[in-house]
Amino acid sequence: MHTEDQSAAIACVKEHLAAGDGVPPRLVETHISLVFIGRTRVLKLKKAVRFPYLDFGTAALRAAACGREVALNRRTAPGIYLGVRRLTAGPDGRVVMEGAGPLVDAVVEMVRFDEDGLLDRLAERDGAGEGDGAGEGDGLNRGLIEALGQAVYDFHAAARVIGPDGGADRVRRVLEINRQGLEAGHAAGLLDGGVVRAVIGASEAAFTAHAALLETRGRMGRVRHGHGDLHLRNIVLIDGRPTAFDCIEFDDDLAITDVLYDLAFLIMDLLHRNRPAAAAAVFNRYLDAGPQDDAGAAHDRGPGLALMPLFLAMRAVVRAHVGAAAAMDASGADRDRIAAEAGAYLDLARRLLAPAPPRLVAVGGFSGSGKSTIAAALAADLGAAPGARIIASDRLRKRAFGQAATTRLPAEAYTPQVSERVYARMAAEAAAALAAGHSVIADAVFDRADTRARIRAVADDAGLPFDGLWLEAAEAVLVERVTARRGDPSDADADVVRAQLARAAGSAGPTDWHHLAADGMPGDRAARARAMLGLASAPIPTAAPLSTAATAPE
Incomplete structure (x- = not known):
């Protein structure tokens, strides 16, 4: 509800920005x-409103909220958020910027950025997010996905810890708000009652299972x-780096959450x-970013994974009931459009x-055979x-040495003893x-019988299905690919490929794994791999996977 007139x-x-911009x-x-966008500056005015979840009803409250917005967003975007500007009463009764009179309102001052750098726009650009075989160019390419996962992890690593905290109580409160919102949307005839009941029931069951x-x-x-x-529209590329804002x-209480719930949005x-391939890639890059000796990051990569379907569904439900509420205030075609999108979010929650x-798939083959491309596609x-969860030996090795995935390691990082520890960690x-x-998906060379037996034993011990994919390509193809790679987690070169082939001379490869010819287009290889594993085609239409044809760690 609006509490006061803000027309002055x-x-x-408007006058302030127009005077500077013309x-x-x-x-x-x-x-x-209300966000006023000028040529170089943006001024954001909070509406004089009161809702159950916020109170901007007075100028003092709005000014305090502006200050808090600047302080919190400077954690991730210090170059965007310039500060708070006070709007005051002038001697002639008009409202002026930074005058000496009483406070009338306040605005957040921001630097204007190129809106074409917003990630929601990049995700929609020319099939963005699914790779083009080169890992470069517009859209959510491989380099951007890598940087995005790292940026979100770094933000969480530096964020203020709340606790020890009752993590279950926070989730319970969100679930209750979601239940009320969904039921209101159904009562208004905007959300399907059967799906609403199914989602509420499944969410409650998942919460009960994971409360401890x-x-x-x-x-x-x-x-x-x-x-x-933290959705795509609130992340922008600034100087080539993904930068979260707003x-x-x-x-x-809405911002203090489990880090995986924050990531889930x-x-x-x-x-x-x-963009399912991009979603899986961001998820994996975030998990890979955590240090090996950090207990929290290890928990994210292990027991915490069980929470992802619930967290993702909760985020989709929030969008569904917020959309339904917006549709209640709309009419005609706008109401139909907003309600349809709310329904799509609700159906996504059901599917999530x-x-x-679970199952375990191992992807093996000599360097340059395209293992990481297939892993990303599947x-x-x-x-x-x-x-x-893609567990790649190249990334495990770099993490063990405390190095970025694309940092080249010295020869002593590839001794048999180190490799044994890498495969054990995998x-x-x-x-x-x-x-x-x-x-x-376990991604490694797996050219030795003992490494293949170890990874199969993991599935056997868990009583779960196992499949191995062995990728094959001619020596010339392997050498060409590893020679062309740049900025890749694998340090393998042409000499490594030739040494691998020499060790395997006369061997036909593992007889109990599927053999996949690693030539042709990435999409064709992925389709053949899916068929070998008994998988349906990608559930959401995609192009090629988020990787490059030349990428093949190890």
């Missing part, structure tokens, strides 16, 4: 703000003051936009909560959302993920 403040903001600003309106796990994560510091609204500032948004038995199709992480009900 609005006129002041043209009137563009207005973007949200349910709680949520409590454990709260006690170990995985509940932190996060972003709270976090929730009006209610700490971004992943759910990608799924809603039909559907049981998906991840979104395997098991619970957002797809299989088996341990695969076992932890499977125990959490999450599918795994």
Whole structure:
């Protein structure tokens, strides 16, 4: 509900930007703000409103909220948020910017950025997010996905820890708000009653199953003051780096969450936009970013995985009932459009909560055979959302040495003793993920029988299905690919390929694995791999996977 007339403040903001730019600003309106976009600056005025979840009813409250917005968003976007500007009463009764009179209102001052760099726009650009075989160019390419996963992890690692905290209580409160919102949407004739009941029931069942796990994560510091609204439209490329902005500032309870729930909004948004390969890739890059010796990051990669379907569904349900509420205030074609999107979010939640038995797939082959390309192509199709956990030996090795995935390691990092530890770590992480009900793709050369036996034993010990994919290509193809690679987790070169082939001379490869010719187009190889594993085609239409044809770690 609106509490006061802000027309004088609005006129002041418009005049201020027009005076500097020579043209009137563009207005973007949200349910709680008016955003005035000038040539180089943006001024954001909070509406004088009161809702059950926020109170901007007085100038003092709005000014305080502006200050909090700037402080919180400077955690991720210090170059965007310049500060708070006071709007005051002038001697002639007009509202002026930064005068000496009493406070009338306040605005957040921001630097204007190129809106074409918003990630929601990049995700929609020319089939973005599914790779073009080169890993470069527009859209959510491989480099951007890598940087995005790292940026979100780094933000969470630095975020204020809340705890020890009752992680289950926080989730319970969100579920109750979601239940009320869905029931209101159904009562208004906007959401399907059968789907509403199914989603509420499945969410309650998942919460009951994982309440103790949520409590454990709260006690170990995985509940932190996060972003709270981390979707694609709130991330922009600044100087080539993904930069999150516009976090929730009006209610700490909405922003203080399990870090995986904070991450889930971004992943759910990608799924809603039909970008399953990008969703699986961001998920994996986030998990890979955590240090090996960090207990919280290890929990994210292990037991915490069990929470992802619930967290993703909760995010989709929030969008569904917020959309339904917006449709109630709309009419005609707008009402139909908003209601349809709300229904799509609700159906996504239903699908995310559907049981998906875990399985283990190992992808092996000599360097340059395209293992990581196949792994990325299959991840979104395997098991619970957002797809299989890809455990790649190249990334495990770099993590063990405390190095970025693309940092080249010295020769001593590739001794038999180190490789033994890498394969042991792979088996341990695969076992932890499977125990959490999450599918795994193990990506390594697997040219020795003992390494293949070890990874198969992980599935056997868990009583779960195992499949091995052995990728094959001619020596010339392998050498060409490893020679062409740039910025890749694998350090293998042409000499490594030739040494691998020499060791395997006369061998036909593993007889109990599927053999996949690693030539042709990536999409064709992925289709053949899916058929070998008995997988349906990608559930959401996609192009090629989020990787490059030349990418093949090890």
